[in-house]
Amino acid sequence: MSEWIRVFAPASVANVGPGFDVLGFAVSRPGDIVEVRKRRxxxxxxxxxxYIRKQDIGKLPQNPKKNTAGVAARNVLTTLQERGVVDDQSGVEIKLRKSMPLGSGLGSxxxxxxxxxxxxxxxFGGTMAKHDPDLILACVKAEATLSGFHADNVAPSMLGGFVLIRSYEPLDIIPLDAPENMVSVVVNPEYKVSTRMARAALPSHAPLKEVVVPHYANVAGLIAGILKKDLLLLGRSIDDKxxxxxxxxxxxxFYDVKDAALSHGAFGCSISGSGxxxxxxxxxxxxxEVIGRAMAKAFEKxxxxxxxxxxxxxxxxxxxxD
Incomplete structure (x- = not known):
C-alpha cells in the first residue's frame, strides 16, 4: 500500500452579507482533515x-457516491484519467476527520x-494547480449532491483568502486579497439550520428601489473595501437587504447576537452561509475575543x-x- 496523503481544508464564511452565492472567505479554524492513499x-x-461532535456520529454516509469527499475524489480521479495522468485501474481509499460540526453554516x-x-x-503527482477550473468544479459538483450548485464555500476553502465567483456558467473565480489586519469572529451555536431549509426561505422577488439597488450597492462596497484594504468600508457594506x-x-x-457584536466593536456582522x-x-x-464573548453570551440568553x-x-x- 502507498503512503497516506493528509490534507487540511479550512472552514469558510459564505455570502458575506449581501454577497449571496458570489462571495466567501476562508478562516484559519476550524477545518477538516482528509487522508487518502492508493488502493489496488x-x-x-x-x-x-x-467526528468532533458526538451528536454528529453516523450522520454522514460512508457510501462515496453520497459523501462530498467521495464524490470530489471520484471527480478528480476521472479528470486525471482523462488527462492521461492515471489509468482507469487507479483507486483511492479515504479517511475523513470531521473537525467541524455538521450543518454549521461554515462550509463543512x-x-x-x-x-x-x-x-x-x-x-497522483500534484499536476493540477489550485486555480484549475476542473479541480474547483470537482468540488462544486460534489457540493451539488448535498446543498446546491454553489462555489462560495469550496473556492475560498481551496484557494484561501476572499473569493468572488463572477460567473457559474462558465465558472469564473476571482481571488481577492483580504486586508492584512482583518480578523473574523465566528460563533457557532448548538443548533442546526439545514441548507435546504435556508434556501427554501429565500424570497422569489424583491422590490427594486427599496431593496435590490441598495443590496447591490453593498456588494460593490464590499469589493471596494477589500480592494482598498478598508475594513470600515468592508464592515458597513455587510448589510444584507x-x-x-x-x-x-x-x-x-440572531438580532441580539448581531447587536452584541456591533456594540462591542465589530465593523460588520451577518449570518455565515446558511447559518x-x-x-x-x-x-x-x-x-x-471580546466580540466573540459578547456574541456567545447573547446566544446563552x-x-x-x-x-x-x-x-x-x-x-x-x-x-x-503531517
Missing amino acids: TPGVVITDIR SGASAVGAAWAVNLL IVEPVRAPLIPG PSVFAITDSLERG HSLQSKTYVSHVNREGAKRV
Missing part, C-alpha cells in the same frame, strides 16, 4: 469517518470535498451554548499536513 482496485472507498461539506480533491491530486431578513428567524436570538453560525469582522484578535472561533483570514487554503 479501481474506484473510491471511504473506510473511516470520525465543502471542506470535506476540497480536502479530498486536493489530497487525490497530490497523491434580501437574504438575512428571511433567514434571521431561523436562528434563535446558524454568525460571523463578525474586526481588526485585532484581542477585540475579536436564548438557551443556546456555542463555540467561538477567532482568527485571521486563512490565506493558504487547502494544504498538506
Whole structure:
C-alpha cells in the first residue's frame, strides 16, 4: 500500500452579507482533515469517518457516491484519467476527520470535498494547480449532491483568502486579497439550520428601489473595501437587504447576537452561509475575543451554548499536513 496523503481544508464564511452565492472567505479554524492513499482496485472507498461532535456520529454516509469527499475524489480521479495522468485501474481509499460540526453554516461539506480533491491530486503527482477550473468544479459538483450548485464555500476553502465567483456558467473565480489586519469572529451555536431549509426561505422577488439597488450597492462596497484594504468600508457594506431578513428567524436570538457584536466593536456582522453560525469582522484578535464573548453570551440568553472561533483570514487554503 502507498503512503497516506493528509490534507487540511479550512472552514469558510459564505455570502458575506449581501454577497449571496458570489462571495466567501476562508478562516484559519476550524477545518477538516482528509487522508487518502492508493488502493489496488479501481474506484473510491471511504473506510473511516470520525467526528468532533458526538451528536454528529453516523450522520454522514460512508457510501462515496453520497459523501462530498467521495464524490470530489471520484471527480478528480476521472479528470486525471482523462488527462492521461492515471489509468482507469487507479483507486483511492479515504479517511475523513470531521473537525467541524455538521450543518454549521461554515462550509463543512465543502471542506470535506476540497480536502479530498486536493489530497487525490497530490497523491497522483500534484499536476493540477489550485486555480484549475476542473479541480474547483470537482468540488462544486460534489457540493451539488448535498446543498446546491454553489462555489462560495469550496473556492475560498481551496484557494484561501476572499473569493468572488463572477460567473457559474462558465465558472469564473476571482481571488481577492483580504486586508492584512482583518480578523473574523465566528460563533457557532448548538443548533442546526439545514441548507435546504435556508434556501427554501429565500424570497422569489424583491422590490427594486427599496431593496435590490441598495443590496447591490453593498456588494460593490464590499469589493471596494477589500480592494482598498478598508475594513470600515468592508464592515458597513455587510448589510444584507434580501437574504438575512428571511433567514434571521431561523436562528434563535440572531438580532441580539448581531447587536452584541456591533456594540462591542465589530465593523460588520451577518449570518455565515446558511447559518446558524454568525460571523463578525474586526481588526485585532484581542477585540475579536471580546466580540466573540459578547456574541456567545447573547446566544446563552436564548438557551443556546456555542463555540467561538477567532482568527485571521486563512490565506493558504487547502494544504498538506503531517
